Amino acid sequence: MHKYKILLADDHKVVTAGIRSLMQRRTDLCIVGEVGDGADVLPKTCELKPDIVIMDISMPHVSGVEAAQALAEHCPQVKIIIYTMHSDPRFILELFRTGIAGLVMKEEDPQELIAAVDCVLAGGTAFGKYNPQRMVSQLLQSTADVSETERIQELSPREAEIFKALADGHSIKHIALELHISPKTVETHKYNIFDKLHVETLTELTKLAIRHGVILA
Amino acid sequence: MHKYKILLADDHKVVTAGIRSLMQRRTDLCIVGEVGDGADVLPKTCELKPDIVIMDISMPHVSGVEAAQALAEHCPQVKIIIYTMHSDPRFILELFRTGIAGLVMKEEDPQELIAAVDCVLAGGTAFGKYNPQRMVSQLLQSTADVSETERIQELSPREAEIFKALADGHSIKHIALELHISPKTVETHKYNIFDKLHVETLTELTKLAIRHGVILA
DNA sequence: CTTTCCCATCAGGAAAAACCTGATTTCTTG
DNA sequence: CAAGAAATCAGGTTTTTCCTGATGGGAAAG
Known part of the structure; x- marks a missing residue:
């Protein structure tokens, strides 16, 4: 009897333990390994040759998004199921682009994860509420729809400077005096920054900056 | 034989499932309930009278920090163990201040959680690497932080409500519509809030709210 | 060598928000 | 009952925001 091999990638031990106990009764599934760092995903996959990698997005050193991209490039035969928190979906589009096989939220019933594994083993894809069709239209219409991090990196030097000052609470007038410009x-820079970072309020800008360590809370 | 009652508060079902399977072999522990929303923590605690609440920080609607503060006020006999991700520690100081009984990271071995429960049931406290001694020095040296907390607590209920909405990025107009007021x-509330919290800009307000776990970044 | 694109710079003007003061009502609390 | 806090709203001035338009410089592409 053939056992399907699964690699778990999550830095929260309780999650991997939960998945293990969930899969105990399934004799056709075998968890062959477990990593807690994004940097270990690719080497472990090469070593263990799993059929499926179940992976969180948020991991130390290398994010799940980057790990997925590395897997897609070096191990295209491996199916990737992203198992993550609902508050993460800023990266979902990027993951779709790399061609993941499934997406399950941690707040859903854990049984959904088993269902997703079966679905993927059957050659299908498993996205719950994240209807790929709906996503694809967004993908196509937005040519530059990239992750938050990438958007920040697309700011010009001047914009990055003003982004930081704005997020830190400096007023337009104050920034103008600091930089010796009008x-x-x-104001125009601010407008362009809002545009590039896809935010509409100063508060969103501040929170984004804090999330990415541009400023401290 | 007396069974200790435990309430789980985490919006990730796999985590609560993992904790459940972890506690199966312990006949002296009984998970009496499970909530996935911070707003449900206090009512469920009042209803079920658990000995211990094991709680995540990041939850919908009401954060674990706020829930812990509500518990400390209304159910001071309940022991709180925070079980959370390592990337959350910006709230740890605030939680220490409210008097939690334990702190365990999700990336640690799940057995640590059991150990923490035993420790707390024995009347002790359980902080792993988060040495309270080290924290206390930080607590003492940052007197400004303490006064910040006190200032937040001096807000009236209505002000607290509007404080949260403002810090979260809602516009004056939007808040007015939500609350059915002019x-x-x-605007007047906002003015008074700025006054009470000693801030002068919306950005300062947002950062203060994030520092104290009123909202998430 | 143009043409195109991005960057940095500034302005105008309508709309919105901020700022501060004053005021009423209800409710609690000493 | 008097004092005070809480919640409600308005007026009017000042400031900021929002968006559009515009210019010149430089780099990359054709």
Whole structure:
């Protein structure tokens, strides 16, 4: 009897333990390994040759998004199921682009994860509420729809400077004085920054900056 | 034989499932309930009278920090163990201040959670690497933080409500519609909130709210 | 060598929000 | 009952925001 091999990648031990206990009764599934660091995903996959990798997005050193991209490039035969928190979906589009096989949220019933594994083993894909069709239209219409991090990196030097000052609470007028330019110029930069970072309010800008360590809370 | 009652608060079902399977062999522990929303923690605790609440920080609607504060106020006899991700520690100080009984990271061995439960049931406290001694020095040296907390607690209920909404990025107009009051009233509240919290800009307000776990970044 | 694109710079003007003061009502609390 | 806090709203001035338009410089592409 053939056993399907599964590799778990999650830095929260309780999650991997939960998945293990969940799969105990399934004699056709075998968890061959477990890693808690994104940097270990690719080497472990090469070593163990699993059929499926179940992976979190948020992991130390290398994120699940990067790990998925590395897997897609070096081990295209491996099916990837992303198992993550619901508050993460900023990266979902990027993951779709790399061609993951499934997506399950940690707040859903854990049985959904088993269902997703079966679905993927049958050659299908398993996305719950994240209807790929709906995603694809967004993918196509937004040519530059990239992750938050990438958007920040696309800011010009001047914009990055003003982004940081704005997120830190400096007023337009203050920034203009600091940089020896017109407040109107700063305003225009701000407008462009909002546009590039896909935010609509100063608060969103601040929170984004804090999330990415641009400023401290 | 007396069974200790435990309430689980985590919006990730795989985590609560993992904890359940972890505690199966312990006949002296009984998981009496499970909630996935911070807003449900206090009512469920009042209803089920658990000895221990094991709680995540990041939950929908009401954060674990707020829930812990509510518990400390209304159910001071309940022991709180925070079980959370390592990337959350910006709230740890605030939690220490409310007097939690334990702190365990999800990336640690799940057995640590059991150990923490035993420790707390024995009347002790369980902090792993988060040495309270080290924390206390930080607590003492940052007196400004303490006064910040006190200032937040001095807000009236209505002000607290509007504080959260403002810090989360809602506009005056939007808040007015939500609460069915005049924008002018919201404006006045905002003015008073700024005054009470000693802030001068919306950004300062947002960062303060994030520092104290009122909202998530 | 143009043409195109991005960057940095600034301005105008309508709309929105901020700022501060004053005011009423209800409810609690000493 | 008097004092005070809480919640409600308005007026009017000042400031900021929002969006559009515009210019010049430089780099990359054709």
